[in-house]
Amino acid sequence: xxxxxxxxxxxxxxxxxxxxxxxxxxxxxxxxxxxxxxxxxxxxxxxxxxxxxxxxxxxxxxxxxxxxxxxxxxxxxxxxxxxxxxxxxxxxxxxxxxxxxxxxxxxxxxxxxxxxxxxxxxxxxxxxxxxxxxxxxxxxxxxxxxxxxxxxxxxxxxxxxxxxxxxxxxxxxxxxxxxxxxxxxxxxxxxxxxxxxxxxxxxxxxxxxxxxxxxxxxxxxxxxxxxxxxxxxxxxxxxxxxxxxxxxxxxxxxxxxxxxxxxxxxxxxxxxxxxxxxxxxxxxxxxxxxxxxxxxxxxxxxxxxxxxxxxxxxxxxxxxxxxxxxxxxxxxxxxxxxxxxxxxxxxxxxxxxxxxxxxxxxxxxxxxxxxxxxxxxxxxxxxxxxxxxxxxxxxxxxxxxxxxxxxxxxxxxxxxxxxxxxxxxxxxx
Numbered sequence: 174x175x176x177x178x179x180x181x182x183x184x185x186x187x188x189x190x191x192x193x194x195x196x197x198x199x200x201x202x203x204x205x206x207x208x209x210x211x212x213x214x215x216x217x218x219x220x221x222x223x224x225x226x227x228x229x230x231x232x233x234x235x236x237x238x239x240x241x242x243x244x245x246x247x248x249x250x251x252x253x254x255x256x257x258x259x260x261x262x263x264x265x266x267x268x269x270x271x272x273x274x275x276x277x278x279x280x281x282x283x284x285x286x287x288x289x290x291x292x293x294x295x296x297x298x299x300x301x302x303x304x305x306x307x308x309x310x311x312x313x314x315x316x317x318x319x320x321x322x323x324x325x326x327x328x329x330x331x332x333x334x335x336x337x338x339x340x341x342x343x344x345x346x347x348x349x350x351x352x353x354x355x356x357x358x359x360x361x362x363x364x365x366x367x368x369x370x371x372x373x374x375x376x377x378x379x380x381x382x383x384x385x386x387x388x389x390x391x392x393x394x395x396x397x398x399x400x401x402x403x404x405x406x407x408x409x410x411x412x413x414x415x416x417x418x419x420x421x422x423x424x425x426x427x428x429x430x431x432x433x434x435x436x437x438x439x440x441x442x443x444x445x446x447x448x449x450x451x452x453x454x455x456x457x458x459x460x461x462x463x464x465x466x467x468x469x470x471x472x473x474x475x476x477x478x479x480x481x482x483x484x485x486x487x488x489x490x491x492x493x494x495x496x497x498x499x500x501x502x503x504x505x506x507x508x509x510x511x512x513x514x515x516x517x518x519x520x521x522x523x524x525x526x527x528x529x530x531x532x533x534x535x536x537x538x539x540x541x542x543x544x545x546x547x548x549x550x551x552x553x554x555x556x557x558x559x560x561x562x563x564x565x566x567x568x569x570x571x572x573x574x575x576x577x578x579x580x581x582x583x584x585x586x587x588x589x590x591x592x593x594x595x596x597x598x599x600x601x602x
Contacts, residue, residue, distance in 0.1 A: 174214040175207075178301065178425040181219045186211075187426040204289055213295040217425050220302035220333075220355050224258050224277030226251070227352055227382075235264040235271045240439065243275050259283045261436045263303075265339070265349040272338075274350040276300045278436045287441075296443040298436040301421075302353050304428045305333045309393040311409070321351065323384050325393035325410065328421045331357035332399070334375060336382035352382030360396070360415040372402035394418075482543050489536040524554070531556050534578035542570050547596075556581075559598040565590075568597050575599070 175186045177196070184196040184205045196205035207213070228246050232238065243262060244255035257280050264273025278298065286292045305326040326333045333355055339348020356375065363371075380386065390407040396415045400408070419427075437443040494500070528551045535549075535558070544562040551557075556579075562568055568588065575583045581601040589596040 175211050176215045176217075176426060177213055178217045178422050179219060179222075180301075180421050180425070181221055183422070185422045185426060193423075193426060204285055204292055207291045211291075213292065215297040215299065216292075216295050217299055217301045217304060218278070218282075220276075220300055220353070222279070222282075223300055224253065224260075225274070225300075225302070225353060226277075227272070227274045227350070228262075228264075229267070229270055229272045230264075231270045233271075234266065235273065238262060238264055238271065238273075246275075247277075253277075256280065259436055259441065261299075261434055261438060263349060263434060265347045267338070267349070272349050272351070274353060276303065276434065276436075283436070283441070294443065296437060299434045301425045302333050302335075302355055303434040305424060306335050306337075306350075306353060306393075307433065308428045309410070310337060311392065321383055321385060321389060323379050323389065323391040323393075323405075325391065325395050326424070327394050327396055327399070327413075327418055328424045329360065329415075329418045330421050331355055332375070332395075334379065334393075336379055336384045338383065351384075352378075354378055360418070363398075365398070368398050369402050372399060372404075375403065478543050481545060482539065486536065486539075488546070488549075489532050489539075524551075527551075527554070531579060534575065537578055538571060538574040541574060542567060544571060555600060555602050557598070557600045559596070561594045561596045563594065565595050568595055572599060575601070 175188045177184060177186045185193055186196055186208075187193045194208070196207065224247070226247070228243065230238065230242065230246075240260055243260050244258075247253050247255040247258070258277030259280055260275050260277050262273055262275035264271045286295065286298070306324045309324050309326050321336055321338045324335050324337055333353065335353035336351040337348060338351050356371070358371070376387070387404050388406050390409060391403075391405045393410045395403070395410065395412055396418060397412050398415070400412045531551065539546075542562075544560045544567065546558065546560045548557070548559040562571070565588070568585065572583050572585055575581075579601060583599055583601040585597060586600050587598040
């Protein structure tokens with residue numbers, strides 16, 4: 174695994190053995206070629222390439238922040254088009270709402286990374302300004318540092334600086350950044366007057382971010398001349414000569430494994446699962462999932478139809494035994510009904526037999542085309558049945574089948590389409 178840093182001019186990588194290599198120069202705006210077989214654990218991008226903006230929202234918790242909310246902030250308060258950036262952010266509750274900082278990765282670069290097989294599996298993509306300043310916060314809070322502190326991290330070509338609000342601990346989940354900036358320089362060309370002007374510029378920027386001035390605490394790494402010009406009274410950090418400052422890429426790669434800001438989140442989260450499969454693998458997996466869903470639906474539908482069929486048959490059996498209590502077993506329903514009709518005495522017995530004959534015919538039709546029977550009645554020689562089925566074609570099939578089984582003119586008296594079901598009522602004499 175390697176970590177990669179880009180400073181806007183060149184790409185460098187470091188492996189697990191701390192060997193640093195400069196990656197082959199790519200065409201303008203293109204990603205460089207990686208060493209054969211290399212996998213990227215982390216990529217740090219220069220803040221100059223990214224959108225950087227603080228925000229404050231009237232929310233009760235930072236967990237309610239999402240890409241859409243911050244995109245609206247961009248649209249309302251900047252001239253940028255929100256759909257041109259893929260956002261990542263850090264925020265915490267500030268007492269009245271939530272405050273924090275967001276960074277935007279150009280959508281064109283995100284698409285380049287996603288379309289390049291060598292770069293697509295990069296697990297963490299962060300901003301160098303975030304990694305550098307976050308690393309300068311102490312691991313444990315300092316009691317005399319106050320609520321808002323300035324943080325600096327200098328290298329041979331410039332300075333990262335910002336203001337942190339919280340317990341001055343990098344581990345404080347309730348802390349958040351009030352602002353971050355990068356100031357580039359050519360240290361060998363700076364005069365004392367230019368250094369003092371630079372210090373004034375930095376002081377005004379820190380004050381605009383919410384820092385309380387030179388009497389408030391400050392952390393990090395500064396060149397000696399700039400540290401003197403800033404006149405920091407509560408300094409907790411390292412002072413170095415200009416010549417001893419590390420190069421930007423060197424400082425970035427030294428911290429390449431500690432960034433907690435990651436553009437790989439949400440639907441672009443790095444994964445070794447489906448998201449990393451080749452496109453045709455994803456298509457096959459999707460097709461297989463659809464087949465499983467379809468089969469589950471068919472099994473459930475068959476189960477429901479079987480349940481309805483069994484319930485209908487049970488109602489037929491109950492009606493048979495009610496009409497012919499002397500018949501203990503159903504063997505040949507029609508023969509038993511004819512026997513009862515031939516030996517029956519009186520209109521009541523004949524009516525019961527006719528009723529059972531109709532039930533037998535309905536039962537045979539039901540086995541071929543199941544439906545939900547809602548009401549079934551036989552009065553004064555007229556049969557009436559209501560029910561519901563999935564479509565009008567099934568209603569017609571049921572009516573035609575009943576006519577064949579009963580030998581009577583089955584009339585469709587009423588139909589009603591509701592909730593994707595057809596309710597119907599039929600009558601015959």
